[in-house]
Amino acid sequence: MSLGLLLIVLIVLAVIGYFAGRSRALSSAGHDGRLLHSLPGYYGWNVALSVLIPSLLALALWLLAQPFWINTQVAATISPQSLEGSSLSLVMSDVKRVANGLDEAVAQGAMSPQMADSVRTELTDVRARLGAVGVALGSDVNSNTLRAAQKYRDMSAIGTLLRSIVVIALGIAGLAFAYLRTSKDFRARNVVEQVVKSILIAAASIAILTTIGIVLSLIFNTIEFFKLYPASEFFFGLVWSPSFGGGSELGIVPLIWATLYISLIALAVAVPIGLFAAIYLSEYAGPKVRAVAKPLLEVLAGIPTIVYGLFALLTVGPLLVDVFGSNGALGVSWMSGASSVLTAGFVMGIMLIPFVSSLSDDIINAVPQAMRDGSLGMGATHSETVKLVILPAALPGIVGAILLAASRAIGETMIVVLGAGAAARLSLNPLEAMTTVTAKIVSQLTGDADFASPEALVAFALGMTLFVITLGLNVLALYIVRKYREQYD
Template identity: 75%
Template structure:
């Protein structure tokens, strides 16, 4: 039985259990819900949860364990004399590929399941039959690989059958057990709320453990990198020149400089435009204008960053060259190509406008109306109230929004990859091409890189540095926002 079919069967059993649990609880109270300890729906949900949770937990555990079990049994069939440990994974990938070909042959009807599954079938006959139905195994497939693939199919089929039986059987056991407890005196609400509480705790734990796993993976690979490359040369080096043949210079300062430079230009664009838009929408715009303008402004937040990158590469970059290039409108030679710090900074600033605008708008609207009324009652104009009362009160939250936007700008990848160029240099000219930390993380992990080399492991050190910087900005911003919120709560 396929995985989707198992899930549908369990969900159907849960729906049946809901109806049975609810009806039995009402029957035990002679149809009077007032005699029940909990509402009738809680009895139904108690049975449904008893069906779904153990079954799905077993299903997830089975999906995680079965591949390792099958891999261990099939890999033991491979001749260890001809295959070393490093190439065993490649052989197993061929085994899985051939097994998929056998499944395709069975599905195409050109080969019976007995022929595809029998180890006694001649290898040449099987391959010829597979070729007839358009399933290519390749000429380098050995008879040993074919036998391993046949064994792989058998174990996968047996495992799938046992998985379906175990999961559906456990769901039925849960249904019967919970249904028998569905009496009028059973505290169904307490049981359901306890289960929901543990579900919420599990969800929160998954989020925390995922973050911890990401941090630990970065730390372990960063430590391995610094074992191969001096930390002082990495953090204080002025040259970024990786070479997979050896002799690399991996100084991060040019990348940090370009990252901060582009982020500064982006904030110089996003903060004034976004803040002024927020002030207008929250204090001056009519309800009709606000209902139209705010959703249109926030449409920018839904545009994928790759689209912004193409906009920078195809539109903004050539436009800047037309103005600041050698034959441009100004007649200067500041910019020779479309990829530059200014290109990426302007487009990133456009991307951040709805981010700054939305957060600032919410913060300004959170200022108590009593402060506005008091200022207006003392004779101040609307503009004076905005400038001298509302903005100072909202300033801590606005600063927090700007810091969150800064951390978003520092971590951006696609815009700087397409708009800023690939040159790692220290320069004050915003019309020159430079590259950032995120762009180099992409380039160092792209291609056939040896993950044991410093040139590949440096990507994790770059990621760790970027993670620490953005984490510090986020913590500082959240601290300021939280302090602001506590001021008026």
């Protein structure tokens, strides 16, 4: 039974359990709801949850354990002599690919189930049958791989069958248990609310544990990196020149400089435009204009960053070359290519405009109307009220919004990969190509890198450094907002 069909069966059992539990509770009270301890719906939900929770937990554990167990059993059947210089992981990838091809050939009728399962089937025949359905096998696939794939299919089929039996049996058992203990005196509301509370706690715990796991993985791999490479050279080195053959120079200073430089240019673009847009929308725009302009402005936040990166590479960069290039309008040769700090910073600033404007708009609207009325009543103009009353009152929140936008800029990847270039250098010229911490994290973990080498582990040290910087900015923003926020009645 497929996973989708199994889920449908569980949902049907839960629906049946809901109505059965509700009906049994009402029957035990003589169809007088006033005699029930809880509302009738709670009795139905108690039975439905008794069906879903144990069966779904068993299903989740089975989905996690079955692939691991099957891979272990199949890998044990592959002899070292049959590897022929290949790694076990590559051979297992071929085994899974052949097994999927056999399943597809059987499903399309190009091969009978008996032929797919028979160990006597010739490899040449298998190649021909799979080729008929568009599945090509590489030359490195041999008869040993075919036999391992057949075993993989058999064990997967048995595991899927047992999974369906166990999960459905648990669902039926949960339905029967909850149905039999349903009566008018059963405290169904207490049970259901406790179960829902436990689900909410589990959801919150998953988020917290995921964060802890990410941080711990960064810490442990960073420690491994500093065992292989001196921390002083990493944090204070002025040259970034990784070499997987040895002799790498992994100084983070050029990367940090480019990251902060691009972020500064982005904020110089985003903060004035976003803040002025927020002031206009909150203080000057009418309801009709605001209802149209605010959603249109926030559309910028929904554009994928890869699109911004392509915009920087194909549009903004060439425009800057036309102005600052050797054959440009100014007749100078300040810019040799489309990739530069200014290209990435300008496009990133456009991306950050809705972050600044939306947060600032909400903060300005939170300033009490009584302060506006008092200022206008004292004879101040609207512009003077905005400048001398509203903005000072909203300033802590606006500063927090700017710091949050800065942390977003520091962590950006695709725009700097496509728009800023790949050169790690220390320079004040915004028309030169540079690279950032996030771009180098991507490059160091791309390809067939040995994860025991400092050239690969340095990505985790870069990530940990970036994590500390952005965390510090977020904490600072929260501190500013909480410390200087004024409370109004």
